[in-house]
Amino acid sequence: MQGLLQGALEQIIALAVFFLFPAIQYVLLKNFSKNEGKPQLWYLPRYGFRLVIRNLPGKRILSDLKYRTVLRLTIPRSEGSSVATYQDYTLVEQDDFFLFPGNDQVLLTFRLESAQEDNIDFILTNKLGKEKKRISLSKFDRIISCYTANVENILNLDIKIGKQAEIKTTSLIRIWKSIQEEDVESRFEIDRIRDVG
Secondary structure, eight states: OHHHHHHHHHHHHHHHHHHHHHHHHHHHHHHHHTTSSOEEEEEETTTEEEEEEOOSSOOSOEEEEEEEEEEEEEEOOBTTBSSOEEEEEEEEEEEEEEEOTTOOEEEEEEEEEEEETTEEEEEEEOTTOOEEEEEEGGGOSEEEEEEEEEEOOTTOOOEEEEEEEEEEHHHHHHHHHHHHHOOSOEEEOOSEEEEEO
């Protein structure tokens, strides 16, 4: 009888380890993956600004990328509406297969130009800095870029990341002033980065 109980206990421990080990690995990988694929804003004097998913120094492959970048105008609450409303203008919406280590995924490319300090234009560009569309900063109050990706790993577990980067127009004005003083390659802080999931 004691041998039977010992055998049953060993079976239960083996099953617990069998199911618990992958669960622990998944939790550890999920926690580690929060640092993967962070957004960054760079200024390259020759081409302008690039909002990217940073994987240049990364060691992991990101797959099944989906991203969308919008200009958002917040319409304040008023009579007949007790809440603010958002009006979004989509700049980029795209899917991509892979982002390999040693590369960044460009979410948005743009320039900032102005003939006078109080009237700065946001210029949507291609990757080489050629103008596609021009919009006054007064027409929106923030850039919002959202993306999801799968972090490839040796256990072949689906580890999804989701992030939202937000840059306010007040920050764009400050950034424009700083590049007027010193036109060199620079990294700028993003106002808000949200992790999703």
